[in-house]
Amino acid sequence: MRGDGDAPLQSFAESARPEQGPPRLAALRAEMKREGLDGTIVPRADMYQGEYVAPRDDRLAWLTGFTGSAGLCVVLADRAGVFIDGRYRLQVRGQVAEDFTPVDWPATQPWDWIAEALPDGGRVGLDPWLTTVEGLARLEKGAPGVTFVRGDNLVDRIWEDQPEAPLGPVSAQSEALAGRAHADKIEALAKDLGTADATVITQPDSIAWLLNIRGSDIPRNPVPHATAILHAGGRVTLFIAADKIAELGDHLGERVTVAPPDSFADALATLEGPVRIDPATCPVAVADILRAAGAAIEEAQDPCLLPKAKKTEAEIAGARAAHARDAAAMVRFLAWLDSQPPGSLTEIDVVRRLEAERRATGALLDISFDTISGSGPHGAIVHYRVTEATNARVEDGQLLLVDSGGQYRDGTTDITRTMPVGSVGAAERADFTRVLRGMIAVSRLRWPRGLAGRDLEAVARVPLWEAGRDYGHGTGHGVGAYLSVHEGPQRLSRSGTVALEPGMILSNEPGFYREGAYGIRIENLVVVQPAPEIPGATVSEMLTFETLTYVPIDRRLIVAEMLTRAERDWLDAYHATCHARLAPELDAETRAWLDTACAPL
Known part of the structure; x- marks a missing residue:
């Protein structure tokens, strides 16, 4: 759907319901029995192995109710495990019926779970178009006593109103x-x-x-x-x-x-x-x-992955232009948000206003993912998606986490900001400052060429580790050039083994999540560039990050005394650049808001 029409881009309808899971699970088990199978695997992925799938291919959500962007379900005769990673441990609880058991993944791998559940072996079916060569090899190695049987897709057999395959124009x-x-x-x-x-x-x-x-x-x-x-x-x-x-x-x-x-x-x-x-x-x-x-x-390896990840100068220039346009929309949104009395907005109101500001640019083609608008405890659900059923009021004393992005012809954006609603507590401000320190550490980083994301990402966690805190997701993912908002093979995470190269765009998004209370995440996009030379340096080639996202970070949540002088200097310089770039694009009222938001600490 394009952003130049009148219809909203984001829907708030509940896409799957837990009560639908048990009868569908029973029907699937009946098909397993007909085929002589002891189990079957239902992945999130489609045959293209993308993170996002068309409605026709959303088999995992249809069966279980779980709508996250990663996972799979292993259905056996007496149990059904839904494998989810750290981003979705809270979300899955409210989306699946008791007939399904959430399994912490990758701490528990599917093959280990299957091998334990079928100690005498068995026959487990899979769709060979939805299973990768590497994935099957891991299953067979991890559960050697089990026979993995290629066959028809059993979910497709029982999904009576399955949507048609998409035919979108190119x-x-x-x-x-x-x-x-x-x-x-x-x-x-x-x-x-x-x-x-x-x-x-x-x-x-x-x-x-x-x-x-x-x-x-x-x-x-x-x-x-x-x-x-x-x-x-x-x-x-x-x-x-x-x-x-x-x-x-x-x-x-x-x-x-x-x-x-x-x-x-x-x-x-x-x-x-x-x-x-x-x-x-x-x-x-x-x-x-x-x-x-x-x-x-x-x-x-797919021969397109690395050259696609290393953006051309034209693609980087397009990313800068898209981020400048998107930043102006974000600032107009943030200024509007600050003018609303606490308790007067819902999470859906927030999403709609932000989408309207992006659409007002006249260049928005789509949002880059469903906007995350999580107030209070909803902010602790890492990939929270607000629906009409979950829509909460944004109350005084809460944190509001908004993670969003736009698809423009010249670039893809992704930004997270966490804001206070009214007055918030000292614990929230201290945790926010720790997250900010981690984000600044990544932004200021220089490193020898040849290092991968796993070699670097710990710097974002140190301020949290010092306080006995952490977060259960990677620090950054790759981003495409008017392509997928989550792009590999580059990433800032413990699993990031590909060396970072000039031109790669990544997110920089540490966070902290206190279940039942609040969530904090601060996210900018950055692009890898050669680092300026240092006189007398003994390392010949070093790299650094150029920041692409220039939107104020909420000063009201910062405990200035917790920052080092270098961190304060970085933040003041960042806000000065935000002001210089954005002020000419804004009306007088929004400029006045920007003056305050970008004032030095």
């Missing part, structure tokens, strides 16, 4: 914004295939980047449902519904051949190999087809 992303012609990308990647004849690409954002196109099949993420084969000769076969590309004209050019999606399997069977697949994202079904046809398989 548009071209101009070379001026991409910074590189897609013909050049195809040629460069084809040359890197080595001895392979082809590589199979199944991730929609990789295809969107490679061909300089954007789609509309997935809400919030401008990607098309498609698959592709990149051939060593510098050609691409794109498997996509013809209706989707009707508006592309001759954009794809002579290097790209378009074929119907249902011809993908037949095309795979004609490849002689070697053929490269990415085991982390390639469906088992693809590998099965290739092996059956006698093609040799080479395992290698």
Whole structure:
């Protein structure tokens, strides 16, 4: 959905209900029994292995009621485990019936859980189009006594009103914004295939980047449902519904051949190999087809991942422009928020006003994810989504956490700010300052080239660790260039093993969450850049972060005495830059608010 219409982008309807789970679970178990299975796996992912899925593919939510963006359910005859990570431990409790048991993941891995539940072995079904090569290998290694059976999708059998597959139109992303012609990308990647004849690409954002196109099949993420084969000769076969590309004209050019999606399997069977697949994202079904046809398989990372992550100068310039536009909308929103009496707003009111400010830019194409507007205890639910049923009033003495972003043709934004409503307590202010210190530490960081996110992210946690606190999510994720708001392989987390390179955009978002009371998160986006040289330095190449997000951080929540002089100087300089960049774009009343918000500590 585009942002230039009248309909709101975000819905507040309850998408799944716990009471629907038990009868659906019973129907699924009946199908398992018919197939002679002791269990079946229902993942969140679709065949493209993206974080967000179309309504047709939202099988996990349909079955269990859980609507988080990561997880899976393992259904056995006597139990059904819903595997969720630290972001969703609170959310899952209110979304699933007692028939489902939340399982802390990755502390408990699915294969370990299955092996313990089926000590004498058994047959567990899975859909080979929804399971990756790497995922199946882990299951088979972790539960060697269990037979994992490829077969039909059992949820699809019982889902009577399952939506149709999306047919969203595809548009071209101009070379001026991409910074590189897609013909050049195809040629460069084809040359890197080595001895392979082809590589199979199944991730929609990789295809969107490679061909300089954007789609509309997935809400919030401008990607098309498609698959592709990149051939060593510098050609691409794109498997996509013809209706989707009707508006592309001759954009794809002579290097790209378009074929119907249902011809993908037949095309795979004609490849002689070697053929490269990415085991982390390639469906088992693809590998099965290739092996059956006698093609040799080479395992290698999706060739688009790293070049997509390292943004061109044009993409970085677009990100700066998108963030400047988005920052002005955020400041207008924050000024409005401050003018509202405590208790006069609901969480939905907050979401609607922020969306209206972004739409008023005239450039918003979509929000980059459903806005998180969590007041008081709802702020402690990391990925809280407000609905008509949960909509709470924003009361005096609470913290309000707002995590949001926009999709613009020149860039994707993601920003979190935590604000006080009226007067808040000393504990909230102290915790906020600890989180702020961690965010500043990342912002000021310099490091030798070659280090990965796991080598750096602890600096954001030190101020919290010193007080016996922590948070259960990564410090930062990669962000696309008018693509997915969550992009790999770059990340600031304990699992971030890919070296950070110039041009990579990431979030910087430490937090703290006190269950039943409040949540705090402060998030800016940053881009990796070469660090300025230091006279006498002995490290030849160092990197640093350039901040992209310039929106005031709420000074009323800062305990200034807890900051070091260097931290205070950074914050004052940050606010001075916010003021210089934003003041010319604002009306007199909002400028007056900005004057106060950006005053030195």
